[in-house]
Each structure stands twice: as C-alpha cells, then as structure tokens.
Amino acid sequence: xxxxxxxxxxxHQADDVWPGESLLFVLRERMGLPGSKNxxxxxxxxxxxxxxxxxxxxxxxxxxxxxxxxxxxxxEGLADADGGLHPVQQAFIxxxxxxxxxxxxxxxxxxxxxxxxxxxxxxxxxxxxLAGNLCRCTGYEKILDAVRLAASRLGEGR
Amino acid sequence: xxTPAPVRPGRKPGVDxxxxxxxxxxxxxxxxxxxxxxxxxxxxxxxxxxxxYGSDLWMDDMIWGVTLRSPHPHARITSIGIGExxxxxxxxxxxxxxxxxxxxxxxxxxxxxxxxxxxxxxYIGEPVALVAANHPEVARLAASKIVVGYExxxxxxxxxxxxxxxAPQLHPAGNLLRHLKIRKGDQAPSADVVIKGSYxxxxxxxxxxxxxAGLAVPDGTGGVDLYVSTQALHVDQQQVCAALGLPADRVRxxxxxxxxxxxxxxxxSMHVHAxxxxxxxxxxxxxxxxxxxxxxxxVHRHPALxxxxxxxxxxxxxxxxxxxxYLDGGAYASSTSAVVGNAGTMGAGPYVVPxxxxxxxxxxxxxxxxxxMRGFGSVQAAFGYEAQMDKLAAALGxxxxxxxxxxxxxxxxxxxxxxxxDSPAPVAELLRRVEQMPLPAAQPSPTSNGTxxxxxxxxxxxxxxxxxxxxxxxxxxxYKNVGFSEGFDDYSTARVRxxxxxxxxxxxxxxxxxEVGQGLVTIEQQIARTELGxxxxxxxxKDTGVGSAGSTSASRQTYVTGGAVKQACExxxxxxxxxxxxxxxxxxxxxxxxxxxxxxxxxxxxxxxPIGGFLGDTVIExxxxxxxxxxxPVDPETGQGSAHVQYAFAAxxxxxxxxxxxxxxxxxxxxCAQDVGRALHPQAVVGQIQGGSAQGLGLAVMEEIQxxxxxxxxxxxxxxxxxxxxxxxxxxIDVLEYPDxxxxxxVRGVGEPPTIxxxxxxxxxxxxxxxxxxxxxxxxxxxxxxxx
Numbered sequence: 001x002x003x004x005x006x007x008x009x010x011x012h013q014a015d016d017v018w019p020g021e022s023l024l025f026v027l028r029e030r031m032g033l034p035g036s037k038n039x040x041x042x043x044x045x046x047x048x049x050x051x052x053x054x055x056x057x058x059x060x061x062x063x064x065x066x067x068x069x070x071x072x073x074x075x076e077g078l079a080d081a082d083g084g085l086h087p088v089q090q091a092f093i094x095x096x097x098x099x100x101x102x103x104x105x106x107x108x109x110x111x112x113x114x115x116x117x118x119x120x121x122x123x124x125x126x127x128x129x130l131a132g133n134l135c136r137c138t139g140y141e142k143i144l145d146a147v148r149l150a151a152s153r154l155g156e157g158r
Numbered sequence: 159x160x161t162p163a164p165v166r167p168g169r170k171p172g173v174d175x176x177x178x179x180x181x182x183x184x185x186x187x188x189x190x191x192x193x194x195x196x197x198x199x200x201x202x203x204x205x206x207x208x209x210x211y212g213s214d215l216w217m218d219d220m221i222w223g224v225t226l227r228s229p230h231p232h233a234r235i236t237s238i239g240i241g242e243x244x245x246x247x248x249x250x251x252x253x254x255x256x257x258x259x260x261x262x263x264x265x266x267x268x269x270x271x272x273x274x275x276x277x278x279x280x281y282i283g284e285p286v287a288l289v290a291a292n293h294p295e296v297a298r299l300a301a302s303k304i305v306v307g308y309e310x311x312x313x314x315x316x317x318x319x320x321x322x323x324x325a326p327q328l329h330p331a332g333n334l335l336r337h338l339k340i341r342k343g344d345q346a347p348s349a350d351v352v353i354k355g356s357y358x359x360x361x362x363x364x365x366x367x368x369x370x371a372g373l374a375v376p377d378g379t380g381g382v383d384l385y386v387s388t389q390a391l392h393v394d395q396q397q398v399c400a401a402l403g404l405p406a407d408r409v410r411x412x413x414x415x416x417x418x419x420x421x422x423x424x425x426x427s428m429h430v431h432a433x434x435x436x437x438x439x440x441x442x443x444x445x446x447x448x449x450x451x452x453x454x455x456x457v458h459r460h461p462a463l464x465x466x467x468x469x470x471x472x473x474x475x476x477x478x479x480x481x482x483x484y485l486d487g488g489a490y491a492s493s494t495s496a497v498v499g500n501a502g503t504m505g506a507g508p509y510v511v512p513x514x515x516x517x518x519x520x521x522x523x524x525x526x527x528x529x530x531m532r533g534f535g536s537v538q539a540a541f542g543y544e545a546q547m548d549k550l551a552a553a554l555g556x557x558x559x560x561x562x563x564x565x566x567x568x569x570x571x572x573x574x575x576x577x578x579x580d581s582p583a584p585v586a587e588l589l590r591r592v593e594q595m596p597l598p599a600a601q602p603s604p605t606s607n608g609t610x611x612x613x614x615x616x617x618x619x620x621x622x623x624x625x626x627x628x629x630x631x632x633x634x635x636x637y638k639n640v641g642f643s644e645g646f647d648d649y650s651t652a653r654v655r656x657x658x659x660x661x662x663x664x665x666x667x668x669x670x671x672x673e674v675g676q677g678l679v680t681i682e683q684q685i686a687r688t689e690l691g692x693x694x695x696x697x698x699x700k701d702t703g704v705g706s707a708g709s710t711s712a713s714r715q716t717y718v719t720g721g722a723v724k725q726a727c728e729x730x731x732x733x734x735x736x737x738x739x740x741x742x743x744x745x746x747x748x749x750x751x752x753x754x755x756x757x758x759x760x761x762x763x764x765x766x767x768p769i770g771g772f773l774g775d776t777v778i779e780x781x782x783x784x785x786x787x788x789x790x791p792v793d794p795e796t797g798q799g800s801a802h803v804q805y806a807f808a809a810x811x812x813x814x815x816x817x818x819x820x821x822x823x824x825x826x827x828x829x830c831a832q833d834v835g836r837a838l839h840p841q842a843v844v845g846q847i848q849g850g851s852a853q854g855l856g857l858a859v860m861e862e863i864q865x866x867x868x869x870x871x872x873x874x875x876x877x878x879x880x881x882x883x884x885x886x887x888x889x890x891i892d893v894l895e896y897p898d899x900x901x902x903x904x905v906r907g908v909g910e911p912p913t914i915x916x917x918x919x920x921x922x923x924x925x926x927x928x929x930x931x932x933x934x935x936x937x938x939x940x941x942x943x944x945x946x
Contacts, residue, residue, distance in 0.1 A: 020295060034214035035207020039367040039417070040449040044875035047367060075207035085205065093201035096841040099849065100675025101204030102367040102417030108205060124612045131884045134875065136367050136418050137675050139852035140883040142845055 003068050007031060008077030014064070023067045024048045024059035027074060035075040035105050039134070046133030049106035050074045056113045075105035078112060087157075088112050088150040095146035099137035107133045111147050115154055121147070190695075191688040192903060195841035198680045199697060200673070211415035212371030212387035213446040220373070221250055223428070223435045223445040224297040226287040226304050227454055228279035231313040231524035231868025232326070235277050238287060239305035246300040248292040250439045257434060260403030264426050266393065266529070270329060271490035273401045273430045279308070280328055280489035281526055282869050283454030290435040290443055313524035313868050317486035318463060320521045328489070328522045335487050335520040336495045338502035340574050340797030343513035347478035349469025353549045357466070357542040358934040360862035361486075362459035364531050365880045368417015370427040370447040370455050374436035381408030382433045387416040389423040391670045392706035401430045402437070406702070409433070413700035419674035420853070421530030422456040424711055425492050453873035457492045457529030458863055460485040460520075462501070462538035468546045474556050476565045478513035479506045479574075483539065485520045485528070492529030494520040499644055500535030503792065503801055506574045507543040508585045508637040509565040514574040516797070524868045530711055532853060533913040536638040541935055544634040544918035548925065558922070559593050559633050562586075567637075575792055577800040581906075582896035584833050588809035589635055591831040591892050598827045598888075601629050601815050615815055615822035617884060626819045629826070632922025635809040636914030639802035640907030641714040645791040648714070648803070651705030652722035655779040656690060656730050656769075663754060663769040664694045665727075671707035671719040672700060676909060677842040678715050682723050684838060689727035691751030692769065705783060713806060713907025716838060721902040722784035729780035738772050787900060804898055808832035808911035810851065810919035813887075816927040821939025823859055825885070825920055831892040835906030844891045847912045852886045854916030859924075860885065862936050 003014045003026055014030040021030075024041065027050070028034040037047035041060040048059040051073040059074075078086045088111050091097070098104050107130060114121060114129040121129070126147050127140075135143060190196045203209035240252040255262055255276035262276060263269045275286045287304050291297035314320045320333040327333060372386030381404065388394050391411045399409045416423070428445040435443040447455045467480040483501050487494035502518030531537075551561035566585035572578055601614075601624065609623045616622055642648040653668040665686045673679045683695040700707075707719045735749050738756050748759035755765035756772055792799035813827040830847050837843045860879045864871040872878045897904025917935060925932050928942055940946070 018293070018295065028214070029216075033207070034210075034216075037211075037367070037417070038213055038369065038446065040875045042449065042874060042876060045367060075205075079206055085202070089205040092205050093197050096195070096845050098198065098201050098204050099677070099845060100366070100368065100416060100418040101200070101209055102211065102675075104204050105207050124610060127883045128612060131882050134367065134880060134882060136365055136420070136853070136880060137849045138845055139848035139850075139881075139889060140886050141848045141889055142841075143883065 001065060003064050005067050005069065006071045007033060008073055017064050019065060021064045022060050023062040023064050026064040027059060033074055033076055037102050037105055039102055046110060047103050047106040049109040049133065051109065056109055075108055078108060086112065087153045088115065091146040091150035091153065095142050095149055097138060097142040097146035103133060103135040107135065107143060111150065114147070115151055119155060120151060190684060190693055192684045192838040195839050196680060196684065198677055199683060200679060209415050211368050211417050212385065213369060215373040215385055215414060215444060217373065217375060217442040220442040220444055221290050221292055221439065222294040222297050223288055223290045223432055223443045224294065224301050225285045225431060226301040228275060228282060228284040228286055230279055230308050230310050231282050231315065232311040233279050233308040234311060235275060235279065235306060236309050237307035240287065243289060243300040243303040246296065246303060248296040249289060249300045250441065251290045251435055252300065252304065253288045253434055253438060257438065258401055260401045262401065264397040264401055264430065265491055266425060266493050267495050268491040281524055283526060284489065285431065288431050288435055290439055315523055315525055315868050317484045317521045317523055320523050321519065328524065333522045335491055335522055336498040338498050338518040338797060339795060340502055340514055340516040342574055342576065342798065345515055347469060347513040349477035350472040351550065351553045352467065352469045353546055353553060354467045355542065355546055355549065356933060357464045357545060359462040359538045359541055360936055361461040361528065361865060362531060362857045362861050363453065363863050363878060364420035364422030364456065365878065366418030366420055366422055369449060369452045371445065372414060372428055372432055373442055373444045374432035375442045376436045376440050382436055383410045383412065384429060384433055385412045385414045386429055387414050387423065389419045389672050389674060389711055390709035391672065391700060391702050393709055394426060394429050395702050397426055398429050398433055402433055411702045413672055416672060416674040419710065420532045421534065421711060424530045424709055425457055427455045449875060450873045453863070453870055457527045459531035460487065460494070460497055460528040460538065464538065464542040466542050466546045468550055470550050470554060472554065474554055474561055474564050476509055476511045479511050481505050481516045483516070483518040485538065486523055486525055487520045488523055488525040488527035490527045492527050494529065497535040499801065500639060501539045502797065503575050504536050504637060505539045505543065507540065508567045508635055508807055510567055510571050511574065516574065525865050526870060532850060533638065533910050534712065536636060536914045537857065540634065540636040540914045541918050541921070544922065545933065548922055559589050562589055562635060575801055576798040577802065579805060581804065581898040581900060582833060583805065583807060584894060584896060585635055585807055588807055588831040588833065589633060592633065592809050592811040592829050595811065595829045595890055598813055601627055612884070615817040615824040616820065621820055621822060622817050626817055627815050628818050628927040629813065629815050630923040630925065630927030632812045632919045632926055633809070634915040634918035634922060635807065636911060637805050637807045638910050638914055640717060640804040640806050641712050641786055642708070643789050643802045645789055648708060648718060649783050649785040650707040650719040650722040651781065651783050652719065652726040653704050653779065653781040654686065654723065654726035654730050655777060656734065656773065657777040658770040658773050661770065662694060663692045663773065664696060665690055665692045666696045666698060667723055668698050668704045669707045669719050669723065670700050670702060670704055671715050672710040674710050676846065677839060678719065680842065681716050681720055681838055685720055685723045686727055689724060690731060691753060691755065693754065713909040717901055717905050717907055718784065718786060720905065721786065722782055724902050725784050726780045726782045729782060730778045733778045734769070734773065737776065741772055742766065804901060804906060806907045806911045808915050810915045812919035812923040814920055814923035814927060816924055816942060818928055818942065821942035823924060825855060825887045827887050828855060828916055828920065829890040830912055830916065831894065832911055833894040833896050833906060834908050835898045835901060836895050836904040837893055838903060838905060840893065843893055843908050846908045847891050848889045850909060850912030851889055851916040852881050854913045855886060855920060856881045858917035858920040858935050859937050
C-alpha cells in the first residue's frame with residue numbers, strides 16, 4: 001500500500017508498504033528518517049516518540065496505514081529551517097543530558113511537548129511528563145537539568 | 159497480507175566523520191581542556207537525530223539478516239531442514255553451522271561458543287541458523303519454516319547443582335569454569351562475634367537502549383567491512399576472522415553509533431552472522447535485534463549465591479571473613495573467569511581483614527550465558543559483604559558507619575590477595591561525606607492535606623496518602639579494580655597527527671576505543687587540546703585501521719586510551735619542538751604550547767609565534783602503544799598476588815520510604831561520594847556516577863531476568879522493568895579528586911563504582927525501615943509483606 005504523510009513539513013510518500021509495518025519502520029526504513037529510535041518497539045521506552053497531528057505518540061505502536069494523510073513531526077523536525085537548534089535540544093547538549101543518545105530523540109519530543117503545555121513545570125511535573133521515556137545512561141538528573149534550563153530560556157524569550 | 163516489499167533509504171555507513179557522529183567542534187582556550195566540561199562533539203548529531211547508530215545504517219541493495227534460535231536449554235540437534243525456508247520468495251540465503259568456513263567457535267577468554275550450533279544446543283536462544291531476505295519480516299517468516307530436529311537432554315539449571323559430579327557435563331572439561339581460592343592469614347580463626355549470612359543476587363540485564371545492530375558489506379574480493387555497535391573492535395575482529403577463516407586485513411571493523419553498552423557488547427552478537435550472510439550473498443546485510451531478541455543476544459550479569467561468615471572482636475575490629483561465592487555462568491564462558499577473579503579478590507570489601515578464606519566458583523549451566531556487566535563481580539559480592547557489615551555493627555552495638563570506618567582500607571593497606579593499595583583509598587572519608595550530606599525533607603504526614611501522590615510509594619496508584627510508611631536510611635561502600643587484571647597485557651593504541659589545514663593547526667586523533675555514550679571522544683579532544691595547545695581537534699571514526707585500544711570496559715578507557723593519546727601528543731610535541739629549535743637556532747631551548755602559539759618554557763615571556771608558522775607544510779604523526787603498570791596472576795592455591803593495577807571506591811547513602819503493608823518502596827534520596835583521582839570532564843563524571851547509581855537502584859528493587867528451567871520469562875521492557883524518571887530520586891554527588899600518581903593526570907576509573915554501592919545502600923535503608931533481613935535482590939513487595 002501507499003502511505004503519504006507530511007513529515008516535518010515535507011510531503012513524503014512510501015510505496016509498497018506492507019500492512020504489518022509500523023509508522024516507526026516506515027519513517028526509519030522507507031522515508032530516510034531514522035532519528036526516531038527502535039529501542040523496544042512495543043511502546044515501553046518512548047525512544048520513538050513523534051508528534052502525530054500534534055499529539056505525541058510512540059511511532060512503533062502506530063500502524064503505518066493509520067498515519068496516512070497525517071502531519072508528523074520527528075526529532076529531525078525540531079530544529080529550525082536554518083539548522084538552529086530548539087532550546088530543548090541546546091539544553092540537552094549543555095546540561096550533559098546526552099550520553100549514548102538513544103533515548104534522546106524521544107525525550108526531546110516529550111520535553112518539547114511538555115514545555116508547550118506547561119512553560120514553567122515543577123520537577124514533579126517534569127518527572128510525570130517524561131515517565132514514559134526510558135534512559136539507561138544518565139539516571140535522569142541531567143535530563144531534569146536540561147528541561148529546567150530549556151524552560152528558563154524559553155521563559156526569557158517570551 | 160501481501161508479502162512485504164524490499165525497503166529503501168536510511169543512512170549510509172559511517173565512512174564520513176559526520177556520519178560517524180564524531181566530527182569536531184573546535185573549542186578554544188581553557189574551556190576545551192581537561193578539567194573543563196566542553197560539549198560532546200557528537201552532541202549536535204545526537205539531538206538532531208542524525209547520529210548513525212548501528213540500526214540506522216543503510217546501503218543500496220541492502221538485505222536483512224535474522225537468527226533462528228534454540229527453543230531448548232539442552233538438546234542434541236538431529237537434523238536441520240532448510241528447503242522450505244530457502245524456497246520462500248525474497249530469501250537470499252539460509253545458513254547453518256555447515257556454512258561457517260573457519261572455526262565454528264568464539265568467545266572472550268575461552269573460545270567455547272559455536273557461531274551456529276552444530277550438534278548440541280546449550281541454552282534457550284542459542285543461534286542455530288541464519289536467513290537473509292529482502293525484508294526483515296520475510297526473513298523472520300522464512301526462519302520460522304526452518305525445521306530443526308531436537309533430541310532434548312536433561313538441563314542443568316542450578317549453579318551449585320552443576321558442581322555435583324553426577325550432573326550432566328556440559329563441556330569437555332566439565333561444569334567448573336573457574337575456582338578461585340583466596341587464603342590469607344589464620345585459616346582457623348576465632349572472634350568474639352560471628353555473623354553468618356547467605357545472599358542471592360538475581361540476573362540483571364544491561365538493558366542498553368540501542369539493540370544489537372550492524373551492517374556487513376562484502377568488498378567484492380572475499381573480504382568484508384563490518385559496521386557494528388560494539389565495545390571492542392579488535393577483540394571482535396579477532397573472533398570474526400577466526401570464524402570466517404580470513405586474515406585481519408580482510409575483515410575491517412568500524413564502530414557504528416552505540417546506544418549504550420554496560421558490558422553487554424563485549425561478546426559477539428550478530429557480528430559473524432552478518433558477515434557470513436554478506437559473504438555468501440555478495441550483498442550488504444543489516445541485522446537489528448528486536449528487544450526480545452536482545453535479551454537472548456547478549457550475556458547478563460551473573461546471578462549469584464554467596465555464603466558469608468564474618469568474625470569481629472568486641473572492640474569492633476574485623477578478624478576474619480570466610481566466603482563461598484557461586485556465580486552462574488550459563489551455557490558459555492564469556493568473561494566468567496574474570497568475573498570470578500573480581501568477585502573473589504574483592505569479596506572481602508574495602509576493609510582490612512587479616513584472615514581471609516574465600517572460594518569463588520564460576521560454573522556452566524544451561525541458563526542464559528552471563529558475562530560482563532558494569533561492576534563485574536564486585537556488585538554481587540558487595541550486596542553480601544555490606545549486609546554482613548550492618549549485621550556485625552548491630553551485633554556489636556556500633557553505628558554502621560563507625561564500624562565501617564574503623565575497618566576501612568586506606569592507602570598502604572594490604573588487601574585479601576596481599577596486594578598493597580599504593581594510591582589513595584579514602585574509604586572512611588567517602589562514608590563520612592555521604593553521612594554529613596543534608597537529609598531530605600521528612601516524609602509526608604498522613605494527616606496533612608494535599609499529599610502529592612507522586613512523592614509516596616505507590617505513586618499515583620493512590621495506594622497510600624502517607625499512612626503505613628516507614629523511612630529508613632542505609633549506607634554502603636564498595637570498590638573495584640580498574641582495567642584488566644591478573645597479568646593481562648592491557649594496552650591501547652593512539653595515532654595523533656598535527657598539521658596545518660586552511661592556515662590553522664589541526665590535531666587528528668585516531669584510536670579504536672569504542673565510544674559507547676560515556677564521552678571518551680570528548681576526553682580524547684580535551685587531552686589533545688591540553689597537550690598541544692590547539693583548539694581544533696578532530697576525532698576520526700573508530701575503526702581497525704589503527705591498533706587495538708582494548709575493550710571499553712572495566713572503567714579503563716580514560717586511563718588507558720587517555721594515556722595513549724597523551725603520550726602520542728607528547729611525542730608529536732617533542733617533534734614540533736625540534737622544528738622550533740632548528741628554526742630559532744636555539745638547540746637547548748625549552749618551550750610550551752598554548753592558545754595555538756609556541757611559548758618559551760619560562761612563564762613570563764611572550765609567544766614565539768603561531769604553531770602553524772613553525773610547522774609549515776610538515777605533518778607530524780606519532781602512533782604509540784601505551785600500557786599501564788603490569789599486573790600479575792594470583793597464586794592458584796592461595797590467591798595471593800598483585801592482581802590489579804588500580805582500585806576505585808564509592809560510597810552511598812540511601813533514604814527509602816517503605817509502604818510496609820503493600821511492600822512498595824520509594825527511594826527518596828541516593829547520594830554518593832566517589833574518588834575519581836582527577837575529573838577530566840566533571841560534568842561527564844557526575845553523569846557517570848548518577849547513571850551508575852541508577853543501575854544499582856534497578857538491581858536492588860526492580861530488575862531481574864526471571865529464568866525458570868533455563869527459559870527467560872520476561873524478555874521485554876514490559877516485564878523487565880528498568881528505573882524510570884519517577885523511580886530515580888535526586889542524587890547529590892560529591893566528587894573527590896585524590897590523584898593516583900601512577901595514572902595519566904592522576905585519573906581513576908569512574909564508571910563502575912557507583913553501581914556497586916548504590917544497591918546495597920538502598921537495601922540497607924529498606925532493612926532499617928522494616929527490620930527485615932532481606933537476603934535477596936531485587937527486593938520485591940512480597941519480601942517485605944511476607945506474602946507467599
């Protein structure tokens with residue numbers, strides 16, 4: 001089957017998609033966008049988190065056909081058109097929230113979503129919002145630092 | 159459903175530094191040197207999704223490989239029928255043991271594991287056959303059509319029972335992999351107070367997030383290039399070459415992006431398999447494990463049974479320790495011998511104990527193979543000896559920290575192998591420091607309104623508003639060797655080049671040391687900037703085009719590869735100074751490098767000119783092999799000997815709230831003090847300590863691969879739970895820097911110590927809250943409630 005979707009503002013089309021394929025597989029293997037990660041492929045780790053029509057989802061749990069006609073934003077779409085990093089991305093680098101980085105794409109989308117909803121989150125809010133994203137390297141402390149840093153910078157910009 | 163069609167674009171293998179994710183971002187001045195915390199050079203690629211992990215690689219004409227694995231823990235293979243699988247549309251190859259051209263065996267210390275099982279399978283999940291097809295689902299479908307005849311044999315699934323002479327013998331030399339004996343001092347000691355305890359440690363998974371993955375590309379002339387997520391390119395290469403029957407120059411490995419490792423990538427996974435399929439089909443072959451397959455595709459932390467007996471005098475002085483440690487190595491040796499070495503030689507803990515009698519056994523069973531995981535033997539022992547320390551302190555009426563400090567190792571102490579600790583060992587100070595850190599706020603009062611459920615055990619499960627909760631505080635300290643031990647020739651290789659590019663001096667660093675997330679690429683840049691005064695440092699992709707760096711394990715790379723990079727830079731600098739002396743006609747002058755300039759060695763004088771000016775068109779390149787001080791094997795009868803090059807220490811204090819009715823716990827604080835010798839990148843050091851502490855938390859209260867009759871019952875992140883951001887508390891980290899005079903810059907390995915003491919501190923806190931013994935980890939709710 002054919003799947004057509006707007007990904008990061010650009011229309012992508014994938015042909016000969018097998019109905020058993022997930023949105024994650026189609027993004028990674030058919031659309032050339034492997035930024036969303038394949039850590040568990042069963043909705044437990046959050047490493048494949050993308051926006052699907054504005055709502056964060058695990059791309060591994062979305063059948064590719066369900067995404068037909070949808071607008072998708074992946075980690076590749078968080079920076080601006082000139083390559084300028086979003087404050088959340090910049091904060092992850094500066095705060096040391098990136099080690100192996102395999103959880104990072106999903107965490108960035110989840111944190112991006114949190115800060116869009118709640119510009120000044122308390123630590124408990126951050127923990128709750130990111131509870132669906134596993135990280136094995138950092139122990140999460142520097143991820144909290146990064147989200148706090150991004151929130152303060154976004155706050156300055158308002 | 160229709161048959162899946164071939165798939166298309168992803169990302170080409172990392173032949174370009176940008177693809178490999180380790181391109182330079184030049185950082186000028188002090189901010190890029192050691193002791194600062196510059197941004198990691200792969201950070202931008204990792205936050206934009208452009209960093210190429212093994213599973214992201216792609217090539218034109220690429221096909222997919224999958225593995226068929228044994229469903230039996232122990233069985234004879236009577237037949238393998240591949241006809242139907244091979245006839246499946248889209249399938250390019252179906253391979254079995256008969257198709258392995260070289261030696262059908264691999265392994266780290268004792269090559270004993272077939273690349274593909276030939277006549278016998280020894281664990282559930284052992285690879286039996288391979289399929290390559292144009293779509294991963296086609297390959298999986300075809301693999302399910304392979305018909306393997308098995309004749310089941312009685313499995314051995316208990317480590318102690320495996321040593322019974324009547325047990326089925328799983329390998330030609332029997333079921334005993336290693337028995338380490340440590341005998342020191344009086345072997346029939348007595349003491350005023352004697353404490354005995356028996357402890358069990360569950361099987362932990364590394365649970366790195368990036369599954370095993372790689373891409374093998376045939377070179378058209380019988381050789382192969384393998385891009386793979388691994389910890390040790392040359393250790394892999396040696397094994398791949400033996401299995402393929404090819405010399406090293408025909409099997410070239412390049413590091414693909416690594417999504418965490420923690421020991422789980424020391425052994426081969428899909429390496430040989432992908433190469434076999436690529437060479438057979440003539441096509442690039444990609445293999446990516448699913449999470450379920452990953453649980454079968456790498457070794458785990460050894461589950462252990464440990465029996466301790468400690469004796470102390472009434473004044474609180476430790477007199478003796480006796481221990482029997484059984485480590486279940488599973489079906490194949492992997493690194494079990496070295497894990498036995500660690501669990502045994504560090505089995506008395508970081509304490510001065512005059513009389514030691516330790517037996518440590520590593521055994522074969524038909525359970526999943528076990529090998530390296532962060533902490534490597536020390537983790538298991540520490541759970542036992544730290545529980546014993548608390549019991550002894552209680553029996554003696556002493557404070558647990560006081561008792562530990564009274565018996566703590568220090569520089570100059572002799573360990574159980576007789577080795578003298580010849581660099582700082584601030585065991586007591588680490589304990590004092592965590593003891594003196596501020597305690598978290600009191601637990602929520604059950605009568606207060608508006609309890610934030612996220613702060614109590616059970617969380618938003620709404621199981622308590624604060625009633626029935628007891629708080630406990632626990633302490634633990636642990637230690638571990640850094641680097642490879644017992645006489646291993648532990649070295650690393652670095653190639654450093656200095657040249658002028660576009661008018662600016664540029665340093666290129668080439669090593670084969672695997673970057674697995676810890677930040678070694680940043681450290682390599684910092685060392686080069688420090689030694690050569692140049693801001694632009696390019697760390698080129700890690701590959702086998704340069705000599706071995708050894709394994710990214712044993713907390714050793716900053717020490718050993720850092721030492722190699724430092725020495726290569728020093729040699730480059732010496733050669734540059736020869737040029738400077740010739741140019742200035744000052745044959746005896748001494749210089750230094752900083753800020754891109756050559757300076758007289760004396761502090762006050764101004765610069766002599768830019769490095770590039772002296773260098774001109776000259777390219778200076780030096781390659782060095784660097785070794786740490788040699789270690790020695792221990793005596794086979796007494797375990798005596800200077801087996802380790804360096805020890806690293808950490809202490810934790812845990813504060814835990816326990817819902818005593820439901821057995822739910824919440825770790826409220828997990829604070830750590832660790833001596834790192836010298837923090838080359840302080841931010842990364844803290845990140846290692848926090849991440850390592852969280853893995854210890856996981857083992858203490860959450861994580862266990864549940865194995866019954868040799869079968870893993872929970873091979874998924876649904877059923878194998880690792881800590882989330884809700885499970886890990888704030889962690890206050892106190893980094894001490896007492897330089898080791900024997901190590902480059904005084905560094906001490908950082909990665910593993912925090913994983914050793916965090917779990918025992920948490921369990922001590924649960925004991926303090928509940929009064930229970932808790933002799934098994936992970937601690938589960940039923941252990942607290944006593945419900946069967």
